Amino acid sequence: MGEVKIIAVNRSAYADNDLEAEALRGYLKDKGTFLVNVMSSPGAGKTTTLTKLINLLKNELRIGVMEADIDSDVDALSIAKNTGVRSIQIHTSGMCHLDAGMTKSGLDEIDISDLDLVFLENVGNLVCPAEFDTGASMDMVILSIPEGDDKPLKYPLIFEKCDLVLINKIDTIDYFDFNFERCEKDIRWRNKNATIIKISAKTGEGIEDVKTYFINKIQNWRKE
Amino acid sequence: MGEVKIIAVNRSAYADNDLEAEALRGYLKDKGTFLVNVMSSPGAGKTTTLTKLINLLKNELRIGVMEADIDSDVDALSIAKNTGVRSIQIHTSGMCHLDAGMTKSGLDEIDISDLDLVFLENVGNLVCPAEFDTGASMDMVILSIPEGDDKPLKYPLIFEKCDLVLINKIDTIDYFDFNFERCEKDIRWRNKNATIIKISAKTGEGIEDVKTYFINKIQNWRKE
Numbered sequence: 001m002g003e004v005k006i007i008a009v010n011r012s013a014y015a016d017n018d019l020e021a022e023a024l025r026g027y028l029k030d031k032g033t034f035l036v037n038v039m040s041s042p043g044a045g046k047t048t049t050l051t052k053l054i055n056l057l058k059n060e061l062r063i064g065v066m067e068a069d070i071d072s073d074v075d076a077l078s079i080a081k082n083t084g085v086r087s088i089q090i091h092t093s094g095m096c097h098l099d100a101g102m103t104k105s106g107l108d109e110i111d112i113s114d115l116d117l118v119f120l121e122n123v124g125n126l127v128c129p130a131e132f133d134t135g136a137s138m139d140m141v142i143l144s145i146p147e148g149d150d151k152p153l154k155y156p157l158i159f160e161k162c163d164l165v166l167i168n169k170i171d172t173i174d175y176f177d178f179n180f181e182r183c184e185k186d187i188r189w190r191n192k193n194a195t196i197i198k199i200s201a202k203t204g205e206g207i208e209d210v211k212t213y214f215i216n217k218i219q220n221w222r223k224e
Numbered sequence: 225m226g227e228v229k230i231i232a233v234n235r236s237a238y239a240d241n242d243l244e245a246e247a248l249r250g251y252l253k254d255k256g257t258f259l260v261n262v263m264s265s266p267g268a269g270k271t272t273t274l275t276k277l278i279n280l281l282k283n284e285l286r287i288g289v290m291e292a293d294i295d296s297d298v299d300a301l302s303i304a305k306n307t308g309v310r311s312i313q314i315h316t317s318g319m320c321h322l323d324a325g326m327t328k329s330g331l332d333e334i335d336i337s338d339l340d341l342v343f344l345e346n347v348g349n350l351v352c353p354a355e356f357d358t359g360a361s362m363d364m365v366i367l368s369i370p371e372g373d374d375k376p377l378k379y380p381l382i383f384e385k386c387d388l389v390l391i392n393k394i395d396t397i398d399y400f401d402f403n404f405e406r407c408e409k410d411i412r413w414r415n416k417n418a419t420i421i422k423i424s425a426k427t428g429e430g431i432e433d434v435k436t437y438f439i440n441k442i443q444n445w446r447k448e
Contacts, residue, residue, distance in 0.1 A: 041266045042350050042379065043371025070351065072377045094381075096320065096351035124378070125351050126266050127294065127320035146370035146393065147267025153296045154348070155266065157318075169370065172399050 004076040006089040007109050021100035024135025033112040034218050037136035042124030044144040045168040047075045048201040054083040056211045061116040066106040068123050097128035100135040130158035140164040145178045152186035160190040171200040228300040230313040231333050245324035248359025257336040258442045261360035266348030268368040269392040271299045272425040278307040280435045285340040290330040292347050321352035324359040354382035364388040369402045376410035384414040395424040
């Protein structure tokens with residue numbers, strides 16, 4: 001199997017993460033690189049979703065991926081092998097989330113000078129990543145059917161702050177009790193403006209809609 | 225639906241959580257109450273597993289449950305309704321884990337004087353709960369098939385420190401790629417002594433084995 005670059009990042013020395021995150025958003029705008037912060041529980045399907053999505057988008061946009069994990073490099077290897085796009089692994093030195101400083105370190109390593117779009121796959125965790133602004137251009141959350149429809153109720157902040165919610169593994173709906181109506185109502189309670197798209201990263205269902213979402217989102221962002 | 229007590233706990237003022245956790249373990253031993261710290265990703269099936277298990281154990285042991293979440297009281301209500309045992313909800317004030325001080329506050333509220341066994345359902349999170357000793361008599365992790373077999377590789381600490389790993393949702397094995405051999409090998413790499421039991425909290429498969437595990441574990445603990 002191929003090799004990917006692994007970098008270790010530490011908690012930012014900056015006291016004010018919010019200020020640093022705002023500065024990073026400005027820097028990305030100047031460079032013309034759109035950064036997407038991808039969050040979910042462990043095993044909700046971040047890497048599989050990104051793989052399917054990138055294969056649909058890579059002829060139109062120059063894409064890079066930064067995979068953050070406590071340990072291992074399986075995700076970065078998987079992305080590199082299955083999409084061919086530039087991919088690095090970020091080790092968080094035991095940290096349960098990424099902050100703006102750690103994100104900037106990752107961007108410096110992957111080199112965004114020739115990239116239109118970078119996906120940052122955050123640590124699998126519905127709590128801590130929501131509390132730290134990474135400086136990304138937008139936030140997305142993947143919630144998977146097997147996790148249950150009560151997650152927006154139990155982990156409100158992550159749903160409150162995201163622009164896009166993908167409800168993944170809809171091919172398994174017959175095997176789990178999952179009430180879409182309840183789930184969407186609880187997301188809307190926290191967040192009136194989030195876009196919600198149902199997908200199956202396994203079968204590819206709904207991924208075209210996600211592609212369209214990103215094409216439009218990035219076009220609008222460039223005009224802002 | 226019935227009501228359950230909801231308490232809000234804050235991060236402990238104690239500088240040394242490890243010392244406080246050790247003291248709590250001694251206190252529990254004196255009181256004769258065995259405390260189990262239950263950890264998993266969001267949606268791996270902690271509440272459903274506890275419900276099935278408690279209904280098998282409740283004629284032999286006097287049981288209580290403390291449900292920790294950032295928000296909502298759905299789990300404590302569910303446990304109270306479906307098992308009849310005493311149950312409280314702990315709100316973690318946004319925190320992603322419980323420490324020993326927060327656990328002690330919960331135990332004071334639920335009142336352990338007439339309880340043999342208390343389950344503490346930690347916040348759904350594979351990272352932070354592993355880093356803080358709650359003072360429990362033992363730690364267990366529930367990993368579910370839909371999450372994938374690579375979780376012990378990506379979240380090593382939680383598997384390293386646990387006594388019992390339940391692999392849940394085995395009724396869904398045909399719908400997901402999950403290699404038991406790989407998963408068990410990666411758990412064993414970190415932790416030679418963990419007991420691993422495959423279960424389906426939905427169908428009840430394997431729950432009798434978990435019951436036997438706890439009966440033996442508590443008997444041995446009383447003799448220690």
